[in-house]
Amino acid sequence: MTGMRKRVTAGFLSIVCLLFFSGMISFFELGRLSRDTDEILKANQRNIELAKEMLDAAHEQNVALIHLAVFGDRSYDSLSRTRMERLESTLQIAQREALDKSFLDSLAFVTTELRLLTDNYLAFAPADSLDSLGGKWYNDEYEVLYGRLTSAIKNYMTSTQSSLAPRTEQMKKNAYRAVTPVLISLLVMIATVLMLYYFMSLYCVDPVVRMNKSLGDFLAFRVPFAPKADFKDEVQELREKIEMLISVSRQNKA
Amino acid sequence: MRLDVVLRYVGMVMLFVASFMLLSAGISYVSARDSAFYPLLLSALLTALLGAFPLIFVEKKEQITNKEGFCIVVGSWLVACVVGMFPYLIWGGEFSLVNAWFESVSGFTTTGATILRDVEALPRGMQFWRMSSTWIGGMGVVMFALVILPALGRSKMTLSNVELSSLAKDNYRYRTQIIVQILLVVYVGLTIISTLLLKLAGMNWFDALAHGMSACATSGFSTKNASVAFYNSPAVNTILICIMALAGIHFGLIYGTITGKRNNIFRSEVTRSYLGYLLGGGLLIALSLYWAGLYPTIGSALMHGMFQFVSLVTSSGFATADTNTWTSFAIILLLFGSIVCACAGSTTGGIKVNRMVLAFKMMKARIRQRQHPNAVLRIKLDGVMQESEATHSVTVFIVAYMFLLLIGTVATTAFGIDLLTAFSSSVACLGNVGPGFGAVGSLDNYAGLPVAVRLIDTVLMLLGRLEIFGLIQLFFIKWWR
Numbered sequence: 014m015t016g017m018r019k020r021v022t023a024g025f026l027s028i029v030c031l032l033f034f035s036g037m038i039s040f041f042e043l044g045r046l047s048r049d050t051d052e053i054l055k056a057n058q059r060n061i062e063l064a065k066e067m068l069d070a071a072h073e074q075n076v077a078l079i080h081l082a083v084f085g086d087r088s089y090d091s092l093s094r095t096r097m098e099r100l101e102s103t104l105q106i107a108q109r110e111a112l113d114k115s116f117l118d119s120l121a122f123v124t125t126e127l128r129l130l131t132d133n134y135l136a137f138a139p140a141d142s143l144d145s146l147g148g149k150w151y152n153d154e155y156e157v158l159y160g161r162l163t164s165a166i167k168n169y170m171t172s173t174q175s176s177l178a179p180r181t182e183q184m185k186k187n188a189y190r191a192v193t194p195v196l197i198s199l200l201v202m203i204a205t206v207l208m209l210y211y212f213m214s215l216y217c218v219d220p221v222v223r224m225n226k227s228l229g230d231f232l233a234f235r236v237p238f239a240p241k242a243d244f245k246d247e248v249q250e251l252r253e254k255i256e257m258l259i260s261v262s263r264q265n266k267a
Numbered sequence: 268m269r270l271d272v273v274l275r276y277v278g279m280v281m282l283f284v285a286s287f288m289l290l291s292a293g294i295s296y297v298s299a300r301d302s303a304f305y306p307l308l309l310s311a312l313l314t315a316l317l318g319a320f321p322l323i324f325v326e327k328k329e330q331i332t333n334k335e336g337f338c339i340v341v342g343s344w345l346v347a348c349v350v351g352m353f354p355y356l357i358w359g360g361e362f363s364l365v366n367a368w369f370e371s372v373s374g375f376t377t378t379g380a381t382i383l384r385d386v387e388a389l390p391r392g393m394q395f396w397r398m399s400s401t402w403i404g405g406m407g408v409v410m411f412a413l414v415i416l417p418a419l420g421r422s423k424m425t426l427s428n429v430e431l432s433s434l435a436k437d438n439y440r441y442r443t444q445i446i447v448q449i450l451l452v453v454y455v456g457l458t459i460i461s462t463l464l465l466k467l468a469g470m471n472w473f474d475a476l477a478h479g480m481s482a483c484a485t486s487g488f489s490t491k492n493a494s495v496a497f498y499n500s501p502a503v504n505t506i507l508i509c510i511m512a513l514a515g516i517h518f519g520l521i522y523g524t525i526t527g528k529r530n531n532i533f534r535s536e537v538t539r540s541y542l543g544y545l546l547g548g549g550l551l552i553a554l555s556l557y558w559a560g561l562y563p564t565i566g567s568a569l570m571h572g573m574f575q576f577v578s579l580v581t582s583s584g585f586a587t588a589d590t591n592t593w594t595s596f597a598i599i600l601l602l603f604g605s606i607v608c609a610c611a612g613s614t615t616g617g618i619k620v621n622r623m624v625l626a627f628k629m630m631k632a633r634i635r636q637r638q639h640p641n642a643v644l645r646i647k648l649d650g651v652m653q654e655s656e657a658t659h660s661v662t663v664f665i666v667a668y669m670f671l672l673l674i675g676t677v678a679t680t681a682f683g684i685d686l687l688t689a690f691s692s693s694v695a696c697l698g699n700v701g702p703g704f705g706a707v708g709s710l711d712n713y714a715g716l717p718v719a720v721r722l723i724d725t726v727l728m729l730l731g732r733l734e735i736f737g738l739i740q741l742f743f744i745k746w747w748r
Binding site: 020023024027030031034038186189190193194197198201204205208209211212215216243245 | 270271274306309310312313316317319320321323324325326353356357359
């Protein structure tokens with residue numbers, strides 16, 4: 014490759030690299046931002062699903078215990094146990110998956126209390142008989158704990174909504190971080206393009222324009238061909254050849 | 268003026284800056300590829316591209332004019348400050364646009380003032396980049412670029428004309444070609460020695476290198492929120508006092524002393540005055556602190572008093588104590604030290620001892636002239652007769668310096684800042700010192716100041732680093748023709 018072509022090619026390749034680079038950064042950063050947003054939305058949805066599952070389990074156990082304790086129907090024994098297990102397994106899943114675990118501690122504590130209370134009752138409850146003590150137990154002990162449990166589940170359900178503000182703030186920061194490298198790349202690209210324009214003008218356009226003017230002056234008014242510019246590479250060779258041509262033409266005339 | 272030539276040399280400086288970004292990225296990679304790796308690598312690539320671009324088009328030039336040299340120096344400094352922001356901006360954290368600009372300018376001008384509330388939260392790579400920026404700035408971006416320039420003789424001198432103060436050049440008794448070598452040998456040597464000594468004093472390798480770089484650049488950047496007070500070690504304090512005091516002496520004289528030349532520290536009138544003023548000031552502050560009962564023993568008062576005075580006089584800004592709680596006498600002495608600073612030909616800022624010595628001699632001569640109106644009086648500095656142009660420039664510089672201090676203080680107070688903070692922050696930024704008093708005390712930072720004040724401070728830092736007229740001249744259109 015010749016001098017001028019090499020320089021121009023290298024200059025344009027630099028800009029192309031920068032463009033590619035800038036594009037890749039945007040792609041990478043926006044992809045990351047999209048993943049972060051997706052993660053928050055999924056966590057929010059999952060949180061609601063798990064809370065609903067826990068509320069359902071708690072409600073069904075509540076119904077089973079009303080039948081068991083108030084009406085003395087022992088057939089609801091297994092239903093109460095299975096719903097308790099469902100509540101606990103859902104809680105374990107939430108503990109594994111939750112982004113914010115702070116609300117789960119109180120929920121786990123109430124669930125353990127409820128498990129101890131119901132296990133204790135089911136172990137010592139009189140079989141197949143209507144018992145006034147059962148109703149009292151339900152009203153005085155179980156219902157209080159059930160209220161605390163549902164309240165803890167609701168707190169957990171709204172936890173993602175409560176932590177949405179700091180997460181949105183974090184996302185704003187992430188968005189800023191995603192945009193900054195791209196903006197800097199663009200800034201560098203603008204500087205590079207301006208430099209390319211300046212160098213092209215200085216080393217290519219200006220010399221050609223001045224040579225053209227000087228050649229015109231020579232042809233029209235016989236002013237000596239002496240263009241003043243920064244000549245380089247092929248443009249320098251061109252100037253030398255024109256000078257040579259003029260000198261040959263003069264010799265021929267002479 | 269040939270803008271293409273200026274762009275080529277500025278580009279070379281950018282490549283040098285990019286190499287340090289890459290080095291910082293390497294450190295980040297070694298430190299378990301911390302969060303600074305990607306921002307530093309990206310910044311290094313962008314800066315390298317920006318620097319390499321002019322080299323594709325512009326061929327090397329053997330001769331450069333005075334104006335071109337001037338533009339290369341000032342341009343390099345400004346562009347280095349801009350590209351120095353890139354890693355901070357991409358990394359994020361506490362770095363907003365203004366904060367990143369402040370930190371970058373503070374680094375490259377070796378001011379050492381920071382907007383970071385929690386320096387220790389920075390990953391290692393970013394910490395090293397902060398230190399690198401200040402280390403590069405310490406010797407002057409252009410002096411480093413000169414090492415890699417193939418051009419000879421005159422071009423180097425043209426660049427150093429701007430880089431060093433005119434008084435510093437007078438003290439050089441060496442050929443221009445070896446000035447760069449001298450600066451490098453002394454600067455790099457001092458950094459290596461201080462790193463080793465700080466390591467022996469109990470710092471880990473990273474902190475020792477970081478504080479060594481910062482001390483030699485007389486910057487005062489630290490890797491700890493509590494600065495040097497974190498270590499609470501008399502050995503560390505003593506080593507840093509010696510390193511900072513040495514870094515405040517003309518590098519050519521240090522080289523002369525090491526190589527046994529006639530032109531050495533002991534024969535230099537300016538250096539003698541500087542060392543005397545360091546000892547005298549430090550001692551007076553220590554006595555003031557001891558008498559005020561701020562320190563239980565004279566030893567501890569001397570250690571802290573001397574450390575803070577040396578730190579501010581050499582425009583370093585390391586801290587071992589909260590100077591806001593010190594006596595008014597100590598504070599005023601520290602402020603005086605921040606205005607005068609150390610010797611020309613070193614990495615310090617401020618008015619410089621050389622100018623003060625010359626100013627005192629001029630005052631003395633003026634009094635004698637009044638007594639003997641017909642006497643022909645000569646003013647000599649280090650045995651060399653000073654021409655009227657030199658004495659005139661000293662007067663103009665001191666007046667301009669004081670005028671800028673006044674403007675800086677007035678502009679800062681306009682944003683509701685108290686007088687002590689406004690004045691001391693202007694002194695600290697114009698003198699490239701770093702910490703001031705009040706809200707910007709030795710253990711505080713500039714994060715609490717309004718955005719406009721932070722921007723004013725960065726302008727003061729650049730004016731101080733480029734000896735005031737270096738930056739002002741660039742904005743006169745007539746000068747460009």
